[in-house]
Amino acid sequence: MEGEHYLYQLPVLPVQGKSVKSKLFSVSDCQAIVKKAIVERLRKHYKKTSWFEENGPLFKIEIALHKDIATLTIDTSGVGLHKRGYRVNQGEAPLKETLAAALIQLTNWHPDRPFFDPFCGSGTIPIEAALIGQNIAPGFNRDFASESWPWIGKKVWEDARNEAEDLAKYDQPLQITGTDIDHRMIEVSKENAIEAGLGDLITFKQMQVSDITTKNEYGVLVGNPPYGERLGERKEVEKMYRDMGKAFAELDTWSVYILTSYEQFEEVYGKKATKKRKLFNGFIRTDLYQYWGPRPPRV
Ligand SMILES: C[S@@+](CC[C@H](N)C(=O)[O-])C[C@H]1O[C@@H](n2cnc3c(N)ncnc32)[C@H](O)[C@@H]1O
Numbered sequence: 001m002e003g004e005h006y007l008y009q010l011p012v013l014p015v016q017g018k019s020v021k022s023k024l025f026s027v028s029d030c031q032a033i034v035k036k037a038i039v040e041r042l043r044k045h046y047k048k049t050s051w052f053e054e055n056g057p058l059f060k061i062e063i064a065l066h067k068d069i070a071t072l073t074i075d076t077s078g079v080g081l082h083k084r085g086y087r088v089n090q091g092e093a094p095l096k097e098t099l100a101a102a103l104i105q106l107t108n109w110h111p112d113r114p115f116f117d118p119f120c121g122s123g124t125i126p127i128e129a130a131l132i133g134q135n136i137a138p139g140f141n142r143d144f145a146s147e148s149w150p151w152i153g154k155k156v157w158e159d160a161r162n163e164a165e166d167l168a169k170y171d172q173p174l175q176i177t178g179t180d181i182d183h184r185m186i187e188v189s190k191e192n193a194i195e196a197g198l199g200d201l202i203t204f205k206q207m208q209v210s211d212i213t214t215k216n217e218y219g220v221l222v223g224n225p226p227y228g229e230r231l232g233e234r235k236e237v238e239k240m241y242r243d244m245g246k247a248f249a250e251l252d253t254w255s256v257y258i259l260t261s262y263e264q265f266e267e268v269y270g271k272k273a274t275k276k277r278k279l280f281n282g283f284i285r286t287d288l289y290q291y292w293g294p295r296p297p298r299v
Pocket residue numbers: 090091093094095096118119120121122123124125179180181182185207208209210224225226240
């Protein structure tokens with residue numbers, strides 16, 4: 001039985017901690033106390049007298065103290081959920097996959113409308129759009145820490161994966177394009193899309209944003225351009241935003257969403273956003289400038 005295996009392979013129990021506005025402020029002491037308490041209980045339960053060797057599955061534990069209330073959690077995922085497992089390579093400032101997915105979900109994109117990312121970098125936004133467009137579960141090609149927990153059992157995981165597979169719409173046609181000024185990033189995007197199993201679904205090509213034109217209508221464009229925060233970059237980025245404003249003025253049926261920390265974006269781009277939304281890209285405070293286009297006609 002799988003459960004019995006657990007008796008002989010003792011869990012690995014790293015304990016992390018944090019303390020905010022609490023009397024117990026020494027995080028390392030709290031971690032040590034929690035670890036000792038867990039180990040004591042396990043020793044009693046399994047009638048072991050000696051300290052045991054941790055050689056089994058990983059149970060990452062966290063003790064979080066907030067205003068004197070302690071919350072004890074076990075991490076079922078392992079590496080962060082934003083790591084979907086397809087990004088084999090990346091550029092200088094890649095977006096977290098989860099933020100890329102959130103940006104798409106903040107738009108009114110529907111899989112039968114064209115989708116465009118003019119600053120695709122390592123391809124995160126177009127790849128996430130393809131996953132959303134075909135309803136493919138995020139994380140379908142990664143492992144989770146709790147897969148090695150014997151008491152969950154392999155069947156539960158198999159069933160969950162089969163359920164996700166049944167819900168995927170692999171026949172949904174998509175028109176997704178990613179472009180970038182840097183041809184090396186186009187190669188990286190292609191590699192990552194292939195790793196995600198979406199190689200044929202997304203078109204990647206080298207192009208600078210000011211050259212973008214399209215005959216497609218009612219599309220959705222989501223871009224994460226450079227923010228011009230580094231010394232010497234600002235002037236160049238301002239010029240690029242200005243040129244982008246002129247190029248996108250032609251896309252009058254499109255909805256445009258630009259994420260940047262550059263505070264005068266609307267002035268330089270030349271148009272006031274329909275709506276602005278504050279978002280954190282890691283520790284950088286940014287705004288998602290939203291320019292809503294007209295609704296596509298009903299067919
Ligand atoms: C912040 S990164 C985008 C990162 C991307 N979202 C990802 O997850 O990997 C900005 C990208 O804009 C590209 N870029 C800079 N200037 C550009 C321009 N004028 N036209 C098109 N792309 C440009 C850079 O090569 C870089 O890959």
